[in-house]
Amino acid sequence: MATARTANPAQMIGLNKPANGQLRGQAALLAAAQQPSALQKRTSIPQSSGGIKFGDDWKKCLELPPKDTRMRTADVTSTKGNEFEDYCLKRELLMGIFEMGWEKPSPVQEESIPIALSGRDILARAKNGTGKSGAYLIPLLERIDLKKDHIQAIVMVPTRELALQVSQISIQLSKHLGGVKVMATTGGTNLRDDIMRLDETVHVVIATPGRILDLIKKGVAKMDKAQLIVMDEADKLLSQDFVVLIEDIISFMPKDRQILLYSATFPISVQKFMNKHLKKPYEINLMEELTLKGITQYYAYVTERQKVHCLNTLFSRLQINQSIIFCNSTQRVELLAKKITQLGYSCFYIHAKMMQEYRNRVFHDFRNGLCRNLVCTDLFTRGIDIQAVNVVINFDFPKNAETYLHRIGRSGRFGHLGLAINLITSEDRYNLKNIEDQLVTDIKPIPSSIDKSLYVAEFHSVDPDDDENDYDDHGGAKNKELGGI
Numbered sequence: 001m002a003t004a005r006t007a008n009p010a011q012m013i014g015l016n017k018p019a020n021g022q023l024r025g026q027a028a029l030l031a032a033a034q035q036p037s038a039l040q041k042r043t044s045i046p047q048s049s050g051g052i053k054f055g056d057d058w059k060k061c062l063e064l065p066p067k068d069t070r071m072r073t074a075d076v077t078s079t080k081g082n083e084f085e086d087y088c089l090k091r092e093l094l095m096g097i098f099e100m101g102w103e104k105p106s107p108v109q110e111e112s113i114p115i116a117l118s119g120r121d122i123l124a125r126a127k128n129g130t131g132k133s134g135a136y137l138i139p140l141l142e143r144i145d146l147k148k149d150h151i152q153a154i155v156m157v158p159t160r161e162l163a164l165q166v167s168q169i170s171i172q173l174s175k176h177l178g179g180v181k182v183m184a185t186t187g188g189t190n191l192r193d194d195i196m197r198l199d200e201t202v203h204v205v206i207a208t209p210g211r212i213l214d215l216i217k218k219g220v221a222k223m224d225k226a227q228l229i230v231m232d233e234a235d236k237l238l239s240q241d242f243v244v245l246i247e248d249i250i251s252f253m254p255k256d257r258q259i260l261l262y263s264a265t266f267p268i269s270v271q272k273f274m275n276k277h278l279k280k281p282y283e284i285n286l287m288e289e290l291t292l293k294g295i296t297q298y299y300a301y302v303t304e305r306q307k308v309h310c311l312n313t314l315f316s317r318l319q320i321n322q323s324i325i326f327c328n329s330t331q332r333v334e335l336l337a338k339k340i341t342q343l344g345y346s347c348f349y350i351h352a353k354m355m356q357e358y359r360n361r362v363f364h365d366f367r368n369g370l371c372r373n374l375v376c377t378d379l380f381t382r383g384i385d386i387q388a389v390n391v392v393i394n395f396d397f398p399k400n401a402e403t404y405l406h407r408i409g410r411s412g413r414f415g416h417l418g419l420a421i422n423l424i425t426s427e428d429r430y431n432l433k434n435i436e437d438q439l440v441t442d443i444k445p446i447p448s449s450i451d452k453s454l455y456v457a458e459f460h461s462v463d464p465d466d467d468e469n470d471y472d473d474h475g476g477a478k479n480k481e482l483g484g485i
């Protein structure tokens with residue numbers, strides 16, 4: 001492969017060659033991309049002219065997104081049957097929740113919301129895409145006191161894109177709360193802008209560790225009255241890369257602050273931090289099984305030189321709505337993106353060595369469905385939520401089980417169906433077996449044709465008004481013959 005330099009990724013927009021097996025035509029892609037991810041477009045039910053009215057009819061005034069007709073697996077449907085209204089939340093917050101299209105709490109939200117509201121520390125482990133962001137943001141926003149103008153809560157995340165995503169969700173959820181000020185602060189942006197912003201009222205900070213610590217140490221971000229710190233992707237934040245920064249940040253907070261930890265993976269290394277900083281944490285573990293029920297995993301055995309050809313075949317045979325393709329280095333991301341473009345498929349790429357401006361643009365445009373395929377490093381492995389992604393491809397196989405789990409969890413969001421395909425070279429063989437064992441999962445050899453009902457939305461949509469249509473497992477709606485994995 002020839003070397004490619006970091007080009008403006010936007011150059012790769014619009015190279016959609018029609019003659020391939022990917023779902024053809026931008027309209028189809030956009031239609032699916034606009035499944036009601038709350039951050040995407042929505043149709044609105046007209047409000048009464050005086051804006052939102054309070055009274056028994058408040059629910060009728062909501063601007064609801066279109067119903068998502070895709071089936072959902074038991075990963076999100078096996079709840080206790082709680083309602084968001086059971087938690088005595090402010091009505092304005094409930095309005096924001098319902099306008100996200102969230103009708104009922106997911107299992108992790110049921111477990112987490114009441115405990116977080118009570119002020120107790122939490123360690124919560126729940127599968128990818130099952131609503132952990134809502135599980136901490138709802139109680140966090142409920143507890144913001146608008147009469148006070150200092151920072152009251154901070155959410156730490158490991159990547160800048162995730163910070164943007166979480167701050168967008170916070171803004172959406174708090175839309176009717178009348179003045180909750182949310183600020184995202186990350187590296188790669190102008191420090192002076194952040195300093196000026198912090199001169200005004202900020203109630204909630206969503207941050208990556210380096211930048212917020214810088215602002216705290218400069219005395220600009222004041223943490224002495226911040227009662228709550230959330231660590232999303234906590235195990236990553238508590239890994240060697242970040243833990244020193246996190247402990248430093250916590251040292252600026254009040255002694256009786258509340259700490260909430262969320263992730264799908266909690267390696268044993270987290271225990272040390274927990275023992276040191278958490279007070280009788282309430283432990284939530286919804287991961288008796290580790291992989292998502294809705295994701296079918298395959299591998300294709302290839303040599304390094306066959307990988308691009310194999311990818312080309314996958315593109316021509318699969319019905320990809322949107323795909324994320326992982327490589328193990330920045331350089332390989334760029335090389336592969338170039339190859340894919342040469343093959344005539346539309347493709348963006350993103351990695352941490354790109355300018356933040358471009359990263360933001362790629363993230364924004366990909367989630368809005370402007371391009372079908374995204375090639376990336378592990379920058380996009382954790383937390384990134386793009387509902388239209390139905391296929392994840394490990395062009396390079398990851399080194400460890402945590403990374404594998406988070407990567408494949410980029411499809412099959414909120415219990416939907418998805419496909420994970422791994423290109424395996426002879427060097428990866430041992431790793432494949434290892435990861436299968438650690439995750440107690442079955443990665444099967446790829447068949448010559450893949451049943452579309454396993455991953456294509458139009459093959460598994462249901463009547464939105466029929467509650468009996470919950471999806472139990474691979475293969476169809478409430479098929480009683482199919483047990484759990």
Ligand SMILES: Nc1ncnc2c1ncn2[C@@H]1O[C@H](COP(=O)(O)OP(=O)(O)OP(=O)(O)O)[C@@H](O)[C@H]1O
Nearest residue numbers: 102104105106128129130131132133134383385414
């Ligand atoms: N109660 C709900 N009802 C319907 N959809 C929901 C609900 N809660 C969250 N969602 C949607 O589910 C998707 C996944 O949520 P989220 O990103 O919070 O998952 P997560 O558990 O944090 O996943 P990850 O482990 O990958 O970070 C989002 O698109 C979100 O809007």
Ligand SMILES: [Mg+2]
Nearest residue numbers: 132133232383
């Ligand atoms: Mg998350």
